[in-house]
Amino acid sequence: METSLTSYLTFKLGDETFAANVSKVIEILEIPKITRVPRSPDFMRGVVNLRGNVLSVVDSRIKFGLPVTEDTVNTCIIVMNISLEGQDITLGLIVDAVKEVRNIATDSIQPLPEIGSKFDAKFIEGMVKDDNQFIMLLNVAALFSAQEADILSHVSETVEQVN
Amino acid sequence: MVILIAITSAVSLFIGLYGVNNLKTVNDGMTTMYYDRVLPLKQLKAVSDAYAINIVDATHKVRNGNISWSEAIRSYETAAKEVEENLNAYAASKIEGEEVRVFNEAKNLKSKSDEAVNQMLDLLRQGQDTATRHKLEAFIVNEMYPNIDPFTSKISELIELQLGYAKTLNEYGDVLYADTRVITYGITFVGIVLAGVVAFFITKSIIGELGGEPSEIKLIAEEIANGNLTLKFDTQRKRVGIYGAIVQLSEQLKTIIAKIMEGAEGVTSASLQMSSTSQQMSQGSQEQAASAEEISSSMEQMVSNIQQNTDNAQQTEKIAIKAADDIKEGNSAVTQAVDSLKKIAEKIGIIGEIARQTNLLALNAAVEAARAGEHGKGFAVVAAEVRKLAERSQVAAEEINALSSSSVTIADKSGRLLEQIVPNIQNTAKLVQEIAASSTEQNSGATQINNAIQQFNQVIQQNAAGAEEIASSSEELSAQAESLKDSVSFFKLDDEHEKSVHKTKKKQAVNRPAFKSAAVHSNGKKNGIALDMGHDTKDTDFEKY
Known part of the structure; x- marks a missing residue:
């Protein structure tokens, strides 16, 4: 089998390092002013203005079931483009810190152990050993249910219409 | 002893006082003799002399022509004056007893005598002539002498009286002398006896006070005075007095x-x-x-x-x-x-x-x-x-x-x-x-x-x-x-x-x-005096380090 390299953007969430496929990443932002949207789900922090477009921002800590902490200077928003239920949604994912873009060989990706994982296995594609720790490869699309995807897209659209 | 001395002294005092008293009596007698007897005698004699010399003698001389009449007058006047003065002096003296009577008689007789003298003087002053001379002679014989003589005899009587008084006084003095002699001899004898007794007792007392013979005591005193204290004394002898x-x-x-x-x-x-x-x-x-x-x-x-x-x-x-x-x-x-x-x-x-x-x-x-x-x-x-x-x-x-x-x-x-x-x-x-x-x-x-x-x-x-x-x-x-x-x-x-x-x-x-x-x-040492503080128990309270 031919070894192929895929570029991943690694970022920190708590103590763990995650990686997202670069093809899904549009850009990385510093935390701007976030506008809260009423009656939105808990994991949704609000919306931000991204060069005139409305971007829904999701707090990945809540989504990942980690305790909520204050933002630091390293806290960033990773703007991603995901396809959910056949529609492309652009959303921002708040992470503790962005690390680097690195290439990961596909054969080095290992499956997630069935038992003992503290994260929901459905949005972890696999794990890569890096030095003395593991990088978990994140399936961003699997983070959200169809209903949540609706809300996200709807929010963006609604805000867009208002604007 | 004191009584003896007192008696002796009293005797001496008595003798002295008695003698002095008698001497005073004698002295008084002498004074009386002189002032009351001798002076009157002199005065009476002067009176008598004045009559005898200046009157009677002058009268004789006038009769015999031995003196002039004027001289007779002066003599008469002198006599009168003398008689007057001496009789006055006599009258002033002490006149007593018989003397008073005689003197009074003499004073009575004197007036007659004076009268006769005055008549005589009158005759004499009439001048020296024969008639007068006869009259004068008659007067002298008949008047003058009979009148003068009683007075002069009275004066003589007074003189005799004075002598008698003087004799009495003298006799009194003799008696006083005899009495005084007896008494003084007697008392002096008593005094001598008493003095002897006193002297005996005094001597005895002094010897007793001396406690020894004066010569012995004098010897001891001289030895002491010369600084000799080595004299030995009889220890048996009684040490009394000086x-x-x-x-x-x-x-x-x-x-x-x-x-x-x-x-x-x-x-x-x-x-x-x-x-x-x-x-x-x-x-x-x-x-x-x-x-x-x-x-x-x-x-x-x-x-x-x-x-x-x-x-x-x-x-x-x-x-x-x-x-x-x-x-x-x-x-x-x-x-x-x-x-x-x-x-x-x-x-x-x-x-x-x-x-x-x-x-x-x-x-x-x-x-x-x-x-x-x-x-x-x-x-x-x-x-x-x-x-x-x-x-x-x-x-x-x-x-x-x-x-x-x-x-x-x-x-x-x-x-x-x-x-x-x-x-x-x-x-x-x-x-x-x-x-x-x-x-x-x-x-x-x-x-x-x-x-x-x-x-x-x-x-x-x-x-x-x-x-x-x-x-x-x-x-x-x-x-x-x-x-x-x-x-x-x-x-x-x-x-x-x-x-x-x-x-x-x-x-x-x-x-x-x-x-x-x-x-x-200490002179040999140079650095002060070494003090020996001794070792008392106080030092043991301290510790040496």
């Missing part, structure tokens, strides 16, 4: 002289001892004076040391004040440094922010490059390098930040320490100031001590002079004692008393060299 007293005097004198000699010896030795002691004292005082001088010079040294201390303390104070000021300056410099460091930290924060943003940009570039796939590979490498640089810048900025913040902490700490040091140094300056003040006080105290020592020294020297004076005085005293001994040696004592005096002499002779040697010993 003899007893003189014997006692001799014995007491012996004892007293012996004691005086002993005392003089004692004074001599004591004065010698005193002399040596006072010389010792004088020397001690001189040594004290030397010590005081040493103390004084030490004190002066101390004073200069204290002065130096004062100067040093003042210098130190100045230095401390300057140090405090410098430290304040240093502290402000540290504050400035802290400010600068804070500013640096701020700037570094900016750099860190820039680095972080650069990192972010690089990441974005890397994302872009990765999305570009094969075409973006070169760019991806650059972006990765830029990101690495940015990351390093960020790390360096963080390190600088940490360093500057630790520097700030250190600077703060040093600033605080310096701030703490300032009051300490100020305290030090104050303390040093106090030290300087104390040193000044010490200086004045030391000066006072020095003055006191000088006074002390003067007193010591006065003491030394006084001791020397005492030494000379005691030598004088010794000489006086020797002179006293010489004076007393006039008395010769018996062996027993002499022995006792010699005994004390020997005792003192033994003692005297000891004082001298002690004096020499």
